[in-house]
Amino acid sequence: MARVAIYPGSFDPLTNGHVAIIQRGLNLFDRLIVSVANNPQKQPLFTVAERKGFILEAVKSDPRVEVDSFDGLLVEYARRRGVHTVLRGLRAVSDFDYEFQLANMNRKLLPEFESVFVMTGEDYFYVSSRLVREVAIFGGDVTGLVPAHVASALRGKAIR
Ligand code: ADP
Numbered sequence: 001m002a003r004v005a006i007y008p009g010s011f012d013p014l015t016n017g018h019v020a021i022i023q024r025g026l027n028l029f030d031r032l033i034v035s036v037a038n039n040p041q042k043q044p045l046f047t048v049a050e051r052k053g054f055i056l057e058a059v060k061s062d063p064r065v066e067v068d069s070f071d072g073l074l075v076e077y078a079r080r081r082g083v084h085t086v087l088r089g090l091r092a093v094s095d096f097d098y099e100f101q102l103a104n105m106n107r108k109l110l111p112e113f114e115s116v117f118v119m120t121g122e123d124y125f126y127v128s129s130r131l132v133r134e135v136a137i138f139g140g141d142v143t144g145l146v147p148a149h150v151a152s153a154l155r156g157k158a159i160r
Helices: 016-028 048-059 074-081 093-109 129-137 148-155
Strands: 004-009 031-038 065-071 085-090 114-119
Touching: 004 016, 004 074, 016 031, 016 048, 016 085, 016 114, 031 048, 031 074, 048 065, 048 148, 074 093, 085 093, 093 114, 129 148
Parallel strands: 004 031, 004 085, 031 065, 085 114
Antiparallel strands: none
16 A cells, blocks of 8 residues: 655745655655645745645656645644645754644544654754745845745845
8 A cells, every 4th residue: 555644834935954854755655745734824925826836846746746735733634635644854852842742632633643753964954944034035045945946936025
């Protein structure tokens, strides 16, 4: 049976850290569903459609990767998709606390739910969507931190 996992996130925007997790996830799973969480409370910089577009462009229509989005609870989405394994990346101890709580909460909500964590390499441990957004908005150079097409979309958001 094909091994499938959901890789959920805000991806606002996709960074090279996310791309590395996708690539490494594909060594563990036959297929990945990279799914953009639609959480309007987070007031995203990019729309769900834009964020999906960034991912699609980065995976260059790799047939092993499906790009999707979801609203509401991840466990409900997982149940609907019939996929109970979720891939997440871990950068630092600061991620661990939140991810540990999230994994256990999700397992409480859906007992067959399982989280698989991949630890980031030394290249991207400091890269987060939030910092990338902050740097880019003030006109900083994010080359090397995000794919080229994301960097060019970010340039359009700079306020000076
Ligand atoms: P969320 O808002 O759900 O945290 P993100 O888009 O920020 O969504 O991240 C999605 C997942 O990717 C999370 O598991 C996060 O820890 C992981 N991730 C983000 N950036 C990196 C990175 N540079 N290296 C490894 N994992 C990362």
